Amino acid sequence: MNAPAAQPALQPLPAPARIGMPLAEVDTPALLLDLDAFERNLERLYDSLQGRPLRVRPHAKSHKCPQIALRQIARGAVGVCCQKVSEAEAMVRGGVADVLIANEVVGAPKLARIAALARHARIGVCVDDAGNVEDLQRAAQAAGTVLDVYVEVNVGADRCGVDPGEPAAALARAISRAGALRFAGIHAYHGGAQHLRTPAERSSAIAQAVEKVARTRSLIEADGIPVAVVTGAGTGTYTLEAASGVYNEIQPGSYVFMDADYGRNLDDDGRPVHHFEHSLFILATVMSRVLPARAVVDVGLKAHSVDSGMPTVVGVPGARYARASDEHGAIELDGPGSMRLGEKVRLIPGHCDPTVNLHDWLVCYRDDRVEDIWPISARGAFY
Amino acid sequence: MNAPAAQPALQPLPAPARIGMPLAEVDTPALLLDLDAFERNLERLYDSLQGRPLRVRPHAKSHKCPQIALRQIARGAVGVCCQKVSEAEAMVRGGVADVLIANEVVGAPKLARIAALARHARIGVCVDDAGNVEDLQRAAQAAGTVLDVYVEVNVGADRCGVDPGEPAAALARAISRAGALRFAGIHAYHGGAQHLRTPAERSSAIAQAVEKVARTRSLIEADGIPVAVVTGAGTGTYTLEAASGVYNEIQPGSYVFMDADYGRNLDDDGRPVHHFEHSLFILATVMSRVLPARAVVDVGLKAHSVDSGMPTVVGVPGARYARASDEHGAIELDGPGSMRLGEKVRLIPGHCDPTVNLHDWLVCYRDDRVEDIWPISARGAFY
Numbered sequence: 001m002n003a004p005a006a007q008p009a010l011q012p013l014p015a016p017a018r019i020g021m022p023l024a025e026v027d028t029p030a031l032l033l034d035l036d037a038f039e040r041n042l043e044r045l046y047d048s049l050q051g052r053p054l055r056v057r058p059h060a061k062s063h064k065c066p067q068i069a070l071r072q073i074a075r076g077a078v079g080v081c082c083q084k085v086s087e088a089e090a091m092v093r094g095g096v097a098d099v100l101i102a103n104e105v106v107g108a109p110k111l112a113r114i115a116a117l118a119r120h121a122r123i124g125v126c127v128d129d130a131g132n133v134e135d136l137q138r139a140a141q142a143a144g145t146v147l148d149v150y151v152e153v154n155v156g157a158d159r160c161g162v163d164p165g166e167p168a169a170a171l172a173r174a175i176s177r178a179g180a181l182r183f184a185g186i187h188a189y190h191g192g193a194q195h196l197r198t199p200a201e202r203s204s205a206i207a208q209a210v211e212k213v214a215r216t217r218s219l220i221e222a223d224g225i226p227v228a229v230v231t232g233a234g235t236g237t238y239t240l241e242a243a244s245g246v247y248n249e250i251q252p253g254s255y256v257f258m259d260a261d262y263g264r265n266l267d268d269d270g271r272p273v274h275h276f277e278h279s280l281f282i283l284a285t286v287m288s289r290v291l292p293a294r295a296v297v298d299v300g301l302k303a304h305s306v307d308s309g310m311p312t313v314v315g316v317p318g319a320r321y322a323r324a325s326d327e328h329g330a331i332e333l334d335g336p337g338s339m340r341l342g343e344k345v346r347l348i349p350g351h352c353d354p355t356v357n358l359h360d361w362l363v364c365y366r367d368d369r370v371e372d373i374w375p376i377s378a379r380g381a382f383y
Numbered sequence: 384m385n386a387p388a389a390q391p392a393l394q395p396l397p398a399p400a401r402i403g404m405p406l407a408e409v410d411t412p413a414l415l416l417d418l419d420a421f422e423r424n425l426e427r428l429y430d431s432l433q434g435r436p437l438r439v440r441p442h443a444k445s446h447k448c449p450q451i452a453l454r455q456i457a458r459g460a461v462g463v464c465c466q467k468v469s470e471a472e473a474m475v476r477g478g479v480a481d482v483l484i485a486n487e488v489v490g491a492p493k494l495a496r497i498a499a500l501a502r503h504a505r506i507g508v509c510v511d512d513a514g515n516v517e518d519l520q521r522a523a524q525a526a527g528t529v530l531d532v533y534v535e536v537n538v539g540a541d542r543c544g545v546d547p548g549e550p551a552a553a554l555a556r557a558i559s560r561a562g563a564l565r566f567a568g569i570h571a572y573h574g575g576a577q578h579l580r581t582p583a584e585r586s587s588a589i590a591q592a593v594e595k596v597a598r599t600r601s602l603i604e605a606d607g608i609p610v611a612v613v614t615g616a617g618t619g620t621y622t623l624e625a626a627s628g629v630y631n632e633i634q635p636g637s638y639v640f641m642d643a644d645y646g647r648n649l650d651d652d653g654r655p656v657h658h659f660e661h662s663l664f665i666l667a668t669v670m671s672r673v674l675p676a677r678a679v680v681d682v683g684l685k686a687h688s689v690d691s692g693m694p695t696v697v698g699v700p701g702a703r704y705a706r707a708s709d710e711h712g713a714i715e716l717d718g719p720g721s722m723r724l725g726e727k728v729r730l731i732p733g734h735c736d737p738t739v740n741l742h743d744w745l746v747c748y749r750d751d752r753v754e755d756i757w758p759i760s761a762r763g764a765f766y
Contacts, residue, residue, distance in 0.1 A: 013469060013763055027492055029765050061709060083550050083710040084681075087395060098598035103710065106670045106725050109410055120550065128673055128726055159711055160679055191708060287489045288543035290511055296543055298467075301737040307684050307707070324690070325574060326444060327466040327486065327737050328542055341512055342489050353709050354684040357741070360763055379763075380396055380743055382412050382686050382710065 015361040015373045018166060023368045028285040028344060031304040031359040033257075033374075035366045037279035041256050042075050048275055054242050057100060057231065059253030062353050065362060066094020068256060079122070081251050082378075085110045090378035092121045092178035098233070100124035102187060102251060104132065104152065104160055110383070111135055115143035124148035126187045128162045133174045133181070140180035148184035149175045150231065152180055153216055155209035157191040164212035169219040176225050185229030186220075188213045189251065194236030195261060195308075199268050206240040215248045235276070236265055259352040261308035279344040281314065282355070283328065283363075286339050293332060295319075295339035300327040305354035309345035321347065398744040398756045404702065411668040411727060412686040414742040416640075416757075418749045420662035422499045424639050425458050427658055437625050440464055440483060440614065442636030445736050448745060449477020451639060462505070464634050465761075468493045472634035474759035475504045483507035483614070485570060485634060487515065487535065487543055493766070494518055498526035507531035509570045510544045516557045516564070521565035531567035532558045533614065536599055538592035540574040547595035552602040559608050568612030569603075571596045577619030578644060578691075582651050589623040597629045601726070619648055642735040644691035664697065666730040666736070666746075667712065669722050676715060678702075678722035682730060683710040688737035694730040704730065 016027035026032070045056065060080040068089055069080045077097025082088040088099045098121060105114060105125055117123050118140070127133050127149055135254045140147045151171045154161035158220070162168050175183040193205035209232075217227045231249035233241035235258075241247040254262055257280035265273045282304055288296035301324050304311055311329075313319040318334030329347075333339060349355040355360075357379055364372040399410035428439065443463040452463045452474055462481025465471040471482045481504060488497060488508055500506050501523070502714040502743070510516050510532055523530045534554045537544035545551050552570070555718045576588035592615075600610045614632035616624035618641075624630040637645055640663035648656045665687055671679035684707050687694055694712075696702040701717030712730075716722060732738040739745075739761055747755040 001526055013766070016766055027490075104670050107410075108667060128671055154673065158674060158677070159708065159713060160673070162673055167663060217384065285490060287404070287487050288511055290537065290543070290545055291541060294541070298765075301688060301690050301734075302740045302763075305688075307688050324543065330542060341514065351684075357685045358763065378743065380685075382681075383399055383410055 007337055013093055013360050014017035015363070016169055017363045017370045017373060018330070019370055019373060021370045023365050023370065024344060026283055026363055026370065027281045029299045030283040030363050031356065031361065032281040032283050032346065033362050033364045034279045034281070035364050035371055037277040038256055041276045042071065044275055045252065045255055046076065046238055049242055052242055053295060055229070055249035057249055057251050058256070059102065059234070060091055060378070061087065062356065063254035063256060064356060064376050064381065065374050066091055066096060067374040069094065069096050077177040077251070081253070084382050085113050086381035086383040087378045088123065088383050089113070092117055094377055096121065100148070100150070102126060102189065106132060106135070108135070108139070111139035112143065115139040115145050115147065118143065118147055122148065124150060126150045126160070127171060127175070128152045128160055130171060130174055133171065137178035137180050139216055139331070145180070147181055149181045150184050150187040150229070151175070152187040153213060155188045155190050155212050155232070156193065156205060157189070159191060164216045165219060167273040168216045169223060169346060172220045172225050173223060183225060185227050185231060186213055186217060187231055188247070189232040189234065190237065191234070194234040195265065196236070197264060198266055203240060204235050206237050206244070210241070210246050211246040235262060237332040254352050256312065257352040259308070259355075260310070260348050260350045262314045263312070263348070271340045278348050280349060280352055280356070282311065282349055284345050284347055286343045286345070287340055289339065290321040292336040293334070295331045295333060297331060297345065298327065298331045299328045300324045302326055302348045304347065304357055305351050305358065307354060308351035311349050314348060316345060396743050398746070400753045400756060402753055402756060404753045405726060406748050406753065409666055409746055409753065411461070411666050412682045413666040413719055413746050414739065414744065415664040415666050415729065416745050416747045417662045417664070418747050418754055420638055420660040424641070424662055425454065428635065428638055429459065431622055431658055432625055435625055438612070438632035439633050441639070442485065442617070442634045442680070443474055444470065445636035445739065446639060447473070447739060447759050448757050449474055449479060450757040452477065453478050461632070464636070467765055468496050469764035469766040470761045471506065472496070472500060473764050475500055479504065481505040483531070483533070485509060485572065487511055487514060491516070491522070492520070494522035495526065498522040498528050498530065501526065501528035501530055505531065507533060509533045509535040509543070509566055510554060510558070511535045511543055513554060513557055516554065516561060520563050520569055528563070530564055532564045533567050533570040533612070535570040536559070536596060538571045538573050538595050538615070539576065539588060540572070542574060547599045548602060551599045552606060553745050555603045555608050556606060566608060566613035566616060567656065568610050569596055569599060570614055571630075572615040572617065573620065574617070577617040578648065579619070580647060581649055585620050586623060589620050589627070593624070593627040600629065611748045618645060637735050640735040642691070643695045643731050643733045644692075646731070661731050663732060663735055663739070665694065665732055667728050667730055669724055669726045669728070672722065672724040677720040678714045678716060680712045680714060680728065681710065682712045683707050685709055686741055687730065687732045688734050688741065690737060691734035694732050697729040697731060699728060724744055727746045
């Protein structure tokens with residue numbers, strides 16, 4: 001479906017590195033993954049759950065990389081979340097057997113694709129509209145497959161999702177009556193709470209979400225419909241949902257990487273959150289060095305996303321990435337001494353998810369040597 | 384060089400459309416090009432030059448698409464500009480015979496690539512550092528090629544470029560002494576002036592740039608070194624450089640597309656600039672429609688860039704794209720009547736260049752039917 005008519009194949013760009021190469025020789029801009037930090041982040045998620053028997057379903061929209069998804073599953077995840085059909089297709093092609101599209105999907109072509117994808121993997125999807133439930137039922141029936149369907153409840157972000165209570169219960173009833181759909185539970189993600197800076201703000205937002213979900217769950221169960229899964233939560237709040245007694249599945253994504261914006265969230269002790277380490281960097285080269293207190297690097301808007309603020313410069317005291325143009329970054333310096341022409345420097349991206357989506361390759365390193373190169377297979381998969 | 388070691392090939396995403404398909408059936412998100420408006424923009428650039436014998440070298444960083452470059456050249460352009468080596472490689476592979484990398488290039492691997500590329504096309508590059516001139520000379524000599532080299536002069540943007548006057552003249556002398564380099568002229572682009580909102584502000588900024596360039600040109604020519612080309616200018620200011628009598632080549636890029644940010648520039652008559660039409664759109668689908676005055680579309684940060692502001696919604700009175708998250712756009716509405724679930728809507732991106740860079744395909748339409756599908760071959764080409 002929607003295959004291009006006789007178009008030339010796109011030529012994928014070569015990776016900016018080779019396995020075994022010293023980090024200093026990697027071409028720039030490059031997206032780097034510090035494997036030691038990444039692996040510690042994978043573990044620390046479980047440490048922070050303190051043995052609670054929760055299902056972990058990390059969000060693959062952050063990494064878009066099956067190699068990472070398979071490592072998350074090896075560590076105990078039940079599968080992954082995706083946001084888009086083509087992203088889910090990339091994950092299934094990459095070997096993931098259980099994908100929840102944590103989002104609404106509309107339109108006959110996309111519904112036919114998820115129904116077909118369910119021949120190869122367990123596929124879940126969210127709904128917030130009764131007509132969409134009928135469309136999903138038709139698509140799954142035509143494909144001869146069964147889809148897991150979650151009612152999405154608006155718990156405060158005012159984005160997608162029906163109101164808690166009766167509107168959600170009505171959708172659950174409609175799903176449970178549809179023969180090719182399996183009512184799988186409640187999807188309740190509070191996107192707006194992830195970057196509230198203080199623990200008190202995040203705690204208050206999630207307490208309200210938990211109350212809405214608990215009330216909705218009771219109402220659905222009063223109809224005799226079991227609510228198997230209550231799923232949601234991101235890197236900023238998941239410990240709260242995990243402790244709620246109501247959520248039994250969490251969906252953190254950014255925890256594997258972290259970013260400058262998450263680095264501004266504060267922990268109970270008033271320090272920046274320190275569960276997780278920065279494992280994701282952009283390697284940049286100084287490509288112009290004329291003004292005494294300014295270095296220009298080769299990393300601009302096309303190699304990182306500034307929607308949540310500028311990146312942080314690693315290891316150069318006083319350096320501040322001040323301004324991004326399409327292909328340039330202007331770094332303000334304390335003085336003329338540092339960041340010589342040709343020097344390479346690591347940046348911590350402002351926002352990991354849309355930054356990863358700009359790159360084709362993740363250059364994985366350990367001890368300053370390239371250990372692996374992973375394709376970001378779902379880069380650009382926004383259909 | 385830098386080829387990946389035994390990596391699986393990336394599977395390019397299928398295009399969201401087929402040739403001949405009605406526009407209404409195109410899958411979303413999709414990047415659309417209105418061919419009639421695009422073709423009028425190609426013409427209007429020349430109309431606005433009023434017969435001046437200027438060289439036009441459009442900037443391909445905006446479109447990253449050889450199909451567009453070849454049409455610009457067919458209309459009279461001498462070649463294109465690029466910002467990156469891999470972008471230039473994509474243009475040469477796509478059939479462009481004359482490329483100016485309007486940017487500094489540092490590091491031996493990249494210099495070897497541009498020197499090798501000069502076997503296949505005329506290649507220019509900018510410099511603002513004497514050591515870089517030596518490195519370029521070495522690379523071209525090793526490849527047995529000759530490179531056109533431009534001295535980049537800082538005319539007000541304070542990004543790359545040496546100071547006008549003697550620092551620029553010294554570099555010109557160094558280039559003219561280097562056997563494998565051809566001193567081609569002065570590169571003087573005032574990025575900071577392109578989005579000054581009033582004609583008076585733009586005029587003042589470019590007058591200062593012109594003075595700096597004229598002074599520098601005289602100084603270089605006083606050394607007996609001819610300055611063949613003075614190149615620069617963007618969509619926001621090119622009529623000023625064209626009328627200056629000093630610039631003899633212009634580099635507009637965005638004029639083929641326009642965007643919401645350029646749409647905020649004012650003309651002499653106080654109206655938004657009206658040389659050019661919006662030809663570039665993102666097609667979006669309403670994928671959630673629960674709150675009365677809010678529609679959620681499937682186009683978020685991964686399908687358009689918000690660095691210069693939010694996109695504009697076409698054809699829905701009172702609709703305002705208020706907030707972008709990774710995969711969602713929240714559109715505020717006057718009331719509950721418009722933008723039904725599943726409806727498709729066109730958005731004018733806030734900033735065309737980094738938005739185009741997020742897409743693999745340009746869906747070209749005329750009279751509401753898909754006429755062609757062009758690969759954005761240099762998407763992600765930031766090396």
